[in-house]
Amino acid sequence: GQNIDQPTEMTATEGAIVQINCTYQTSGFNGLFWYQQHAGEAPTFLSYNVLDGLEEKGRFSSFLSRSKGYSYLLLKELQMKDSASYLCAVRDSNYQLIWGAGTKLIIKP
Amino acid sequence: TAGITQAPTSQILAAGRSMTLRCTQDMRHNAMYWYRQDLGLGLRLIHYSNTAGTTGKGEVPDGYSVSRANTDDFPLTLASAVPSQTSVYFCASSAGLTLHTDTQYFGPGTRLTVL
Numbered sequence: 699g700q701n702i703d704q705p706t707e708m709t710a711t712e713g714a715i716v717q718i719n720c721t722y723q724t725s726g727f728n729g730l731f732w733y734q735q736h737a738g739e740a741p742t743f744l745s746y747n748v749l750d751g752l753e754e755k756g757r758f759s760s761f762l763s764r765s766k767g768y769s770y771l772l773l774k775e776l777q778m779k780d781s782a783s784y785l786c787a788v789r790d791s792n793y794q795l796i797w798g799a800g801t802k803l804i805i806k807p
Numbered sequence: 808t809a810g811i812t813q814a815p816t817s818q819i820l821a822a823g824r825s826m827t828l829r830c831t832q833d834m835r836h837n838a839m840y841w842y843r844q845d846l847g848l849g850l851r852l853i854h855y856s857n858t859a860g861t862t863g864k865g866e867v868p869d870g871y872s873v874s875r876a877n878t879d880d881f882p883l884t885l886a887s888a889v890p891s892q893t894s895v896y897f898c899a900s901s902a903g904l905t906l907h908t909d910t911q912y913f914g915p916g917t918r919l920t921v922l
Contacts, residue, residue, distance in 0.1 A: 740914060
């Protein structure tokens with residue numbers, strides 16, 4: 699079966715750095731997405747990786763290793779507004795997105 | 808621009824009743840999707856449409872039907888609601904022009920409770 703694993707919850711301090719990991723086992727791979735979802739709101743797109751390596755976008759970076767079935771989202775200079783759930787999704791061989799359950803990130807002052 | 812709108816925002820429905828969740832996008836996107844999101848689970852695809860006039864089944868299609876009469880609208884119908892269909896429903900759309908980089912954009916969601 700297809701599986702996306704992320705930690706359920708993480709806690710970090712304002713101003714610090716946090717890394718959210720995602721491991722996947724899917725039938726085929728056609729890209730990996732990270733979305734942010736604030737409580738009670740819709741998911742919003744953060745990043746996309748299809749080749750190995752690091753993609754940097756401001757305070758957020760996303761890394762992919764296809765051989766290891768592994769990605770991480772790195773958030774720097776954490777702000778209180780970064781408190782949200784972060785969803786990892788993989789596009790499979792049928793070009794459908796398979797979603798992880800999400801990681802709830804709690805930021806403390 | 809509005810992007811994607813969904814209606815209603817929330818609804819309480821008696822078991823056995825039917826209901827249609829509405830979704831409209833103004834981005835002229837080819838592809839549209841319906842997901843349900845339940846606590847502790849990832850988003851699960853119910854139905855999708857790659858272009859107007861076509862639809863396909865996702866991971867959890869039973870008890871739901873869709874239609875795609877035009878580019879903008881993609882309604883989801885529950886013919887006879889059951890309590891297990893209590894969930895938050897998200898509609899999404901994507902340009903659908905490229906397979907790899909195609910990014911989905913989500914509506915605000917409909918919170919449905921079936922009693």
